[in-house]
Amino acid sequence: MEKLSMILFGHAAFQYLNAACELGLFELLAEKGPLTAEEVRSGLGLEERAGDILLLGCAALGLIHREDGSVRLSDLIAGLMEQGTWEHLANTVAFEQHIVYEGQADFTESLRRNTNVGLRRIPGDDRDLYRRLAATPALEEVFYRYMRSWSLLANEHLVASLDLSGARTLLDCGGGDAVNAIALARANPHLRVTVLEIPASVRVAEESVRRAGLADRITVRALDILHEPFPTGYDCVLFAHQLVIWTPEENTELLRKAHDALVPGGRVAVFNSMSDDTGDGPLIAALDSVYFAALPAEGGMIYPWSRHEASLAAAGFTEPVRIPLPTWTPHGILIATRPR
Numbered sequence: 001m002e003k004l005s006m007i008l009f010g011h012a013a014f015q016y017l018n019a020a021c022e023l024g025l026f027e028l029l030a031e032k033g034p035l036t037a038e039e040v041r042s043g044l045g046l047e048e049r050a051g052d053i054l055l056l057g058c059a060a061l062g063l064i065h066r067e068d069g070s071v072r073l074s075d076l077i078a079g080l081m082e083q084g085t086w087e088h089l090a091n092t093v094a095f096e097q098h099i100v101y102e103g104q105a106d107f108t109e110s111l112r113r114n115t116n117v118g119l120r121r122i123p124g125d126d127r128d129l130y131r132r133l134a135a136t137p138a139l140e141e142v143f144y145r146y147m148r149s150w151s152l153l154a155n156e157h158l159v160a161s162l163d164l165s166g167a168r169t170l171l172d173c174g175g176g177d178a179v180n181a182i183a184l185a186r187a188n189p190h191l192r193v194t195v196l197e198i199p200a201s202v203r204v205a206e207e208s209v210r211r212a213g214l215a216d217r218i219t220v221r222a223l224d225i226l227h228e229p230f231p232t233g234y235d236c237v238l239f240a241h242q243l244v245i246w247t248p249e250e251n252t253e254l255l256r257k258a259h260d261a262l263v264p265g266g267r268v269a270v271f272n273s274m275s276d277d278t279g280d281g282p283l284i285a286a287l288d289s290v291y292f293a294a295l296p297a298e299g300g301m302i303y304p305w306s307r308h309e310a311s312l313a314a315a316g317f318t319e320p321v322r323i324p325l326p327t328w329t330p331h332g333i334l335i336a337t338r339p340r
Helices: 002-008 010-023 025-032 037-044 048-060 075-083 086-113 117-121 129-133 137-152 155-161 179-187 199-212 248-261 283-294 305-314
Strands: 064-067 070-073 169-173 192-197 218-222 234-240 262-273 318-324 331-337
Touching (some): 002 010, 010 086, 025 070, 075 086, 086 117, 086 137, 086 283, 117 283, 129 199, 137 155, 137 179, 155 179, 155 331, 179 192, 199 218, 234 248, 248 262, 262 305, 305 318, 305 331
Parallel strands (some): 169 234, 192 218
Antiparallel strands (some): 064 070
């Protein structure tokens, strides 16, 4: 029953986490704790009842620890802060609260219609979330903070596991704010990268590249990857957090474009979360699939490795190699080759 209760009241558990983030509870305790309950309420500007509710929930969920009249951070949250990881988790919480949560109310209807019904909760008329966000700067900022954080949680493993020693040019398809392009360029000084993004997002990527001091080696190009051909002549094509958005048929077509963009012997790399071929996990892949079903575009989920491999084969790629990454997120890399 305890496990079922956590599912039944999971929405409430998340709201405690979000409230603690937005009110600054964790930062207060990290800076000044341990504190009394009264000191916490005073520091957060909360009345007694409101403070008691927040502390009850956060303590019951193991986010804070209460003992002998004092309140302190849990070892988990304290450890994440010490590692520098907490900021990425907080950005993910904000994304879930302000973009994902409302749209997930349409999850069941999205399954019935096999399309992203929850997108109606985001202002705009465009067919996918990414174009709509460009018209709502506050939400766009939340989204890009999250995507950067989600990438940073795993892309050190992308850098370590994707061997680019023999590549001179890389095409980053749907590269967002260029977070992965920057990491790969820094780790591979010989590499030149082209980032493809929709026109509304080009300015965000260009600013990131400029701040990184890599404008001489990273170029950002406006291009709709679903509807326009890719530039050609590349040694490697990267899809980072892209092939979870679209249908298998759209993914196959994107991979065909990648095949055409590569020189013979060139490689494509798919970097995103993966689910197991057995269809029963991991849990985060299942939970994340609710978002992809309800919001971003008309297709998408955290696909199993084998589904991506089928699309790669249909697009003409050979020699697929799976690289599961040692992270708590279900990230992996799938590499395949364009035959010579």
